[in-house]
Amino acid sequence: MSISVVVVGNDEQVVRQIEGYRGELMVTRVCEDIAEAIAACAVGVANVLLVSGRDLLPPQEQIDAVTSQQTVLVLLDEKPRTDGIVQGMLEVDASMPMLELELLVVQALRELKQLDVLGEGQNAEAVEQDNSSTGKIVCFWGAAGSPGRSTVALNYAVEAALVGKSVVILDADTFAASISIQLGLLDESASIAQLCRVIDSGSREPARLEATCLSVEVGTAVLKVATGLPRASRWPEVRASALRRATSVLREHNDLVVLDVASPLELDEQLSFDTQAPQRNAVTVEMLRSSDEVFMVVAADSVGIPRALRAIDELADHIPGVNLQIVFNKLGTANTGHSPKRRLLETWDRFGPSHSIAGYLSQDVVSCNAALLAGSPLAEIAPKSTLRTEIRGLLGIKSTEKRLKRLSRRIG
Structure with missing residues (x-):
């Protein structure tokens, strides 16, 4: 040969x-x-x-x-x-x-x-063995229309940090970054772009990468936050391949890397000349491909479910083999009528694909609005809320565990 x-x-x-x-x-x-x-x-x-x-x-x-x-x-x-x-x-x-x-x-x-x-997913056992000594990359994705993926991703990361895991959350939404807003961070530096610049400089030192992130203290836990783009027009600063290598390095030195990505998946035609055209949605596609777990957050209403079904079909066309875990969000009688979980299951069994359902999250407008107004996660604002308990369930934390007291937070 x-x-x-x-x-x-x-x-x-x-x-x-x-x-x-x-x-x-x-x-x-x-x-x-x-x-x-x-x-x-x-x-x-x-x-x-x-x-x-x-x-x-x-x-x-x-x-x-x-x-x-x-x-x-x-x-x-x-x-x-x-x-x-x-x-x-x-x-x-x-x-x-x-x-x-x-x-x-x-x-x-x-x-x-x-x-x-x-x-291509032909040797999952080898991948699992290779990743056994490193952390996990968990990506939160969903269809267009604000299903609540950023809120779920942030509180998922916070709850993981509170149980003793070292956690980094990356706001990789190139259309509408919101993690810094939800945490009340006045940050214009766009840590996500800084991560790419460090990688492009030829360095893979974890200390340099983590130095670009902000450290947020929630109680006794510290959450590292890579803030997103303050303006959507800066999307060319975040290259998919550079961000993939950055998350790989962070994964080697942390228990959990949480990704919040945008909804769109379509890519423009590649230029067939000397270089390739930059792709705005390449970040979402690359992060979905490189993640160990992908949670799809679905708004549990008559608009969110059809959008989710179309998005799943689009995902299968663009990135075949991604194993989704469905999280139904904003579940309540106001959206689906009486017995919302039963009605939702009946609808999903009839029209939905065969992806596993990871959990159901209640609609809690009061707690979410209070958390957003205060720039804090649910663990600080509504520690006893049902929504927080359900998000903890995604991590495998039993609801019968002793609840934490109201927590304070500092930013470093």
């Missing part, structure tokens, strides 16, 4: 070494600039993109585009770094023998193919 190589740069010595070695590596094209090389990778010409100099290395966004095509990027450098953060990228000594280079390339190609298979 031959491995096609596209070489960037006018380093004739590298080409002669590959051709003279007569191994599996085979030079198929030599490009003078990186744009031409990336275009070749995009059409599937290359298995390996070999860059003969750090000054020719493309920006991080284009590196992500290359590796997403299952193409290994190899950088030849006199002083290669060993702390690379991009899966599928190799930094090797320019004087490395071709035999060793070939072995590294073959191993990198196998890893990329294995990751692609795991991404």
Whole structure:
């Protein structure tokens, strides 16, 4: 089996070494600039993109585009770094023998193919074993129309922190971020964009990433908050691939990473030129793909349920294989009539898909409005509310446990 190589740069010595070695590596094209090389990778010409100099290395966004095509990027450098953060990228000594280079390339190609298979859900057991020593990524998503996913996500994260877990919540809604508003934080820095900038700088130090987040104290617990975009027009600052790597690092050093994402999933057509067009909804798509658990928050009324059913169909078209856990929110007699849970189950059994139902959350307008007005979670404003107990149930916390007293909060 031959491995096609596209070489960037006018380093004739590298080409002669590959051709003279007569191994599996085979030079198929030599490009003078990186744009031409990336275009070749995009059409599937290359298995390996070999860059003969750090000054020719493309920006991080284009590196992500290359590796997403299952193409290994190899950088030849006199002083290669060993702390690379991009899966599928190799930094090797320019004087490395071709035999060793070939072995590294073959191993990198196998890893990329294995990751692609795991991404399609064909080896869930291997994924579970790999994640056993790290934290969990939980994503809250829902159909358009304010089903209450941000409120549920925030209070879910707070309750997890109160039982002793180290928790980071990321407001990844590129349309209407609201976590900072619900916590009463006057923040214009957009921690979510800062996370991406730190990752794009080549660092994966957890201390640097967590330094971009705000620390919110609720009682004896500390919740780390990555605030969202204060203006929706800043969405290009949050790149899906960079945010995916940031959440991966945070997951390795925390028990729980909670994501609040926007509703839309559709992507524009990719440009088939030198680079790819930025995608506003790519953040939602990428976060749903990389999460361990996905809660879909559904407004339990005659408008929210049809919207949810259409959104589930759209999700199956765009991201097949995502295992949703349905959370019915705003459940009450005013929305569904008498015996709301029974009526809801009858409707869902008749029209809904076969996704499991994780819980039912009551409509508690008084407590939610009071919490929003005070800029606080339910644990501070309404610690004995039924809604808070039901959200704790999503975490597996039994309602019979001793209730916590009213809590105070500090921000650091």
